[in-house]
Amino acid sequence: MDYYEILGLRRSATKEEIKEAFRTLALKLHPDRHSQSPREVKETATHRFKQVSEAYDVLVDDRKRADYNLRSGNPFYAGGGSYGRSGYGATYRKEYRPRTWRGCGDNPLFDLDFLVRFVRRRGFLLNVAFASVLLGGAVIVERSGEALWRINNSGKSFEEMIEAIEKVKTHKDQGS
CATH class of the missing domain: 1.10.287.110 (DnaJ domain)
Incomplete structure (x- = not known):
């Protein structure tokens, strides 16, 4: 029409x-x-x-x-x-x-008009912003966890601490 x-x-x-x-x-x-x-x-x-x-x-x-x-x-x-x-x-x-x-x-899998309309929708943009905030938060939590580990366990790596815990467990098991 x-x-x-x-x-x-x-x-x-x-x-x-x-x-x-x-x-x-x-x-x-x-x-x-x-x-x-x-x-x-x-x-x-x-x-x-x-x-x-x-x-x-x-x-x-x-x-x-x-x-x-x-x-x-x-x-x-x-x-x-x-x-x-x-x-x-x-x-x-x-x-x-x-x-x-x-x-x-005539490739129906590549429709630029649909892609542009989809990306410009408010809901899509809000979802991208929300996902970005979540991803940023996850990165901050991971890095702060590593920083706290280093502060509390200076000079030791995580692997070294796991080995020390395993040794303590085996020593307790042998002593009991």
């Missing part, structure tokens, strides 16, 4: 043009205007009104529009096209088919 096509606009349309196209189509397709129409006409108008509303919602918001333009018309993506039959809304994830990055051929 191409939002620009739904609103009858060019990709370079300004916000004012988008708003005007939406107002015109919304007045024409609004469900209240078709309340006395036959059922089929009413359903068609309602469906088109929802499409127009969704298109307006995406194209009037700068961030959503940039994301939509990136995904639907970027020359680096094979195929271009649109988000899918249901558009940008709630069914985006269900109907999204990953596109391969040009230059990588």
